[in-house]
Amino acid sequence: MVTTERDYVAEHRDDLLHDLDQWLRIPGISAQPERHDDVRRSAEWFADAARRTGFPTVEVWGDGPWLPAVFAEWRSDDPDAPVVLVYAHHDVQPVDPLELWHTDPFEPTIDGDLLRARGASDDKGQLLFHLLGLQAHLAATGRTSPAVTLKFIVEGEEESGSPHFEELLATHRERLACDVVVVTDTGMVAPDVPSTVTGMRGMVAATVSFHGPDLDLHSGVFGGAIPNPATEIARLVAALHDDQGRVQVPGFYDDVLDLTDTERDLFAKVPSDEGEFLKVTKSRALRGEHGFSTLERLGARPTAEVNGIGGGYIGAGHKTIVPSDAFVKLSFRLVADQDPATIIKGVEQFVTDHTPEGIVSHVEWEGSGVRACLVPLGTPAYNALSGAISEAFDGAQVLPTREGGSGPEAGLQAAVDRPLVFLGVGLPDDQIHAPNEKVTLSMLYKGAEAAALLWTRFAEVGAEALRSS
Structure with missing residues (x-):
């Protein structure tokens, strides 16, 4: 399957790689106070990248107790266009133990289809594919503005537990108003198995x-x-x-809230190799709640x-x-x-x-805790997202998965009171939070294509339908 969006992404891969090489060199580790100046540099770098992409409004929000976050907005020329809020984060995890890295964690290294560096997958690579995807969307549609009004909120404290994120959301609530949220800080089951997260614990x-x-x-x-x-x-x-x-x-x-029969049937279609799972975890046995599969235990229980x-x-x-x-x-x-x-x-x-x-x-x-969030299957927002991902993966069925980890997504959803969906292309072996983090470049290109297609699909669905998802 060949699309104008795919052609554009293929022709501009070097631009993505160039930007990634620059941004990944900034050690914006939010958990380490001595790196907080680097967190600010990271925010300012992305702000400049958003301006270069064409965003008319770009602001670095560093006027509170939170580490600098970036807000960007590009309003659609269509006054009735849906408003989409994209969430991601630009801070990264510490690199300890440094001696286990095969390369310098802040000197990006490309080996075939793999790029290794801290933040390559979590979350800088996944955020940057959105900028390329937006450019592909404009080129494919011939528009001078997106088909939807796009807003980005890019946090600087996610890897420290987002301690001030809800305060930031409350401070800027009106600016973040939207019809639907797209989270781009997750992954897929495998390179040849397109999927989307439908819940985070x-x-x-x-x-x-x-x-x-x-x-x-x-x-x-x-x-x-x-x-x-x-x-x-x-x-x-x-x-x-x-x-x-x-x-x-x-x-x-x-x-x-238990899985529905439909969800369990779809979960059962997700390829699962327990032997490979034991190799990845370097464990010798499976254990968990009786009556549930390993995949269900990892995200749905x-x-x-x-x-x-x-x-x-x-x-x-x-x-x-x-x-x-x-x-x-x-x-x-x-x-x-x-x-x-x-x-x-x-x-x-x-x-x-x-x-x-x-x-x-x-x-x-350790605080009051965070709620889980859930994406219902079959809603207009979910269908538009899965359709865009499927088209980027040549018509393959998109399977739902659950993310076992936790993040600020439920707080974000509550703050804006809108549905959310997940567009992420990380892979289980990306070694996020661990030495030798990597990202598969072909997955970033697929993510860019899916994002380019998604804005058109959201515009076709309309604001009212998206809000009702």
Whole structure:
């Protein structure tokens, strides 16, 4: 299948590569204060790129507690055109451990169809394909403005948990008004399996601390006669799941929105090689909630995970004590309709129920948590998106998937009160957040083509239908 959009993208690949090479050299690591000047440089670089693309309105929003974000707007000449808000982020993850990188993380390296650098896939490459896609859209349609009014909000703190994003959204709510949101910070199942994310999980996280005696005690003199915080925190962890892999927090599953039969049928069509999955994860066995596939467990079911556990002496040799304190770090991934506040109450009740006499427990939460977000199948927005992706992939069926991670998308959706869809082309082996991050260049070109096609499809659907999705 040959389209004018595809021809334009093919003819301008070098422009995309040139821009990526420049932008990826800026180490905009939001988690490291010493790199915050680089985060600003990253924002200013993208602002300049948006102006070069033709955006009449481009602003760097650095006037709040948030690290600099970029807002760009290009209004359609059609006064009735839908308004589309594209969300992405320009900050990147730290590169530690540096010794595991095969190349300098901030010197982009191309090897065939792969480009390696920090931020190549998450999220600079995926954002830049939109600029190329917009140019392809204009060239293919002969327009001097997009078929839809385009707004971009490009965050600078996503890799730090978006601590100020909701405040930024509230401050600029009127400027961000739209009919539909397109998120471009996700991926596809495989290069030859076009897909779109239809949900992202929410999350709450906490540290549970157990305090026993007010000082470490000799285990020979006192052991066996008083409660041991390390033993009791281990009992709490052991009670977190039953033998079917179900989380035992009170009310944990009460509000879970289950997959429909249609969704489960479509999930079953997604190619899944469990042997390859074990190789990628460098694990030796699969485990999880009974009755669900690995793919369903990864994105469509809520989970509880132990992220770290400790207490007492952990140095070389042994130190025979009953420790004074122990702790466990827990995170809970949530799915559609689960309320973080309800889960927090349930976890606190669970901790109370598993705190024995003589132990003082304390639960410290990492914020109020984030909600999950969901994209219903078959809506006008979803159909337009899947149609654009399918055309870019030569008519292949577009499969729905769920993203196991969490992000600010639910907060964004709530702030603008509009439906959202996901257009992302990252691949499972892109090693985002890990050493040797890479992006497959042919996937970026497909993303650019899909974006070019999407704006025309959204315009055909119309603002009212998109809002009702």
